[in-house]
Amino acid sequence: MHLVAVNAGADVSGAERVLIDLLRHARSQGHRVTLACPEGALPEQLADEVEHVALGINRLGRTRGWRRRLEILQLPLNWFRVGRQLRRISRDADALISNSTFALPAIGMAFPHHRFRGGNSPWISWLVHDTITSRKQRAVLRLGAPALDVAVAVSEVTAESVRPMVSNALVRPNGVIIPAEPRGGVETNPTQPVVGILAVLTSWKGQDVLLEAMVHLPGVQLEIAGAAFPGSEDFEQQLRDRAAAPDLAGRVNFLGHVHRDEVFPRWDVLISASTSPEAGPLGVLEAMAAGVPVIATDHGGAAEYLRGGAGVLVPPGDPEALAAAIEKLLQDRDGMRACREQARARVLAKHDLAETVPRMLGALISG
Template identity: 50%
Template structure:
């Protein structure tokens, strides 16, 4: 009798994250980690200590590295932080070299901020880059130029994110983010009073201040922010709390901290993505769309791609008056909310089903 031929083990993968926090980019990486394990890959995740480590599956090896990004500093502190970041890139590169430079290892970088460290570790063998950053600043372009010879392949989560990389001659494909599908829509009855919610880290570019200024003009509407913050953003969070305590908002704003997705969405009537800089492929927008929450988002980056054509309402970034007008219109029109939800859930089903998008994304990163 012929013995069955054993399937050879698939090559090991090292995922590198610049932060130990968990936001949309890290959630996508965790999905890829689970998919890679299911496919038979040995997986190592290199990331700083933090909540992300607690979310890693038991079969994953964790390699502790330094935090590889700036964390909200400004002025002289930002200059000092930049110098320290360069030192951390070199230190992390040496630490990664033992796992990243081994034969047969695929290295997947989950953040622009980690690219230089992995370039130092992997040498000319190259790395794949899962792009969650829409490149708009000179500093971002400088980091990419510094690392470009080590980037074997980039996979961007939106067309808007891919475009500036092509201008920098980075080889890039597009694989959109996905979310669990199918899921049941949450009840659509408005709370009393209605609640405008955000699912985002409390960091300046996410636009929480814009939301506060917009809702200040909408008496009888509440605001709830679900999300933590980076250590360097303590002053920003204090400023948000101070704005929320002013008379035009006092008693109408709640900071929820980290909250389960469905628990947060059940509390909200409308989800806002107010980023003042373009998001690459905001997972919170797709999650709200899937669960039947109307979404208002800023008209740039991946948010435009997700919400265009009736799947949401788009407003100019950094414009509280335009956001207030959009909130007023959506909250007052039940038929509009129903159309937005139907169009959004249809778009998720057609373009963002995780069971389809995730294998395609992993295959492109390993190709």
């Protein structure tokens, strides 16, 4: 079987990590794999494993005024050109998988009459990593939806957000590697608690909300792990400036890109402070598997993971509520232990990578 995977960008974050696992599993099953995406880190990680076709899908940047209007006017031509390219490289493909919401318009233009296709058209699926909440997302989905045979979402809340336009929407949750023994929190010091956030630095991840919560927790240290998302460098500088203010100075460390195994042993709690609903945050699942208690905002995939005692949920964008939840959990060692146990049991039951990847790939290539 020949699979073509499409990704709008080349940076590697959570969605791309899922795609890498899927494509490696496909290769292990003997499938031929073509990756269509821009040049960059993603194709470099798979350089010896898949065929790569360079693709240039325009996505609206952070421009304003006439530059932004010009970008919008140029989008249809870009989608048309990319669509023609996808049509060519998918000529002998059995399945085409979109790993990006913003690749859907080009796919829609490549296969405008897909629902009435003949025998030469591939099965087309969309792996949904975005909970569709904005007008821009809905507009993009509307352009690509007619070409889709199936949408495979990583959480039920995300599947519900796409069903108004893609009725065949399945749920196949993300998975993570589960360590044999939980190592989270084994190096913590009760007299100097440390909370951490593991996410790219961009405004909707909520690092700014967490900084404001820390103002109410003078005895707690914060570690911010993650590099700036492309285009979010100004936001990173705003975070650093805020952390240097007198009410936070000396209590916030920026770690840059680090592996979870470097930080989980010394973190008392992991925070997921996203202000927009994430479909299936891998960092939350990894913390649950490692035995790090999680406090997350009450929406998206994180809420599905943590309900019923596997973690603590707080309203999004509310630093006071977040601070109160952190303080309460740090003072409740029995509660922390219960969170660890329930969270790890849930990951073992539903989010083992060895089981989730084959199920997800199966849904993507055959529904």
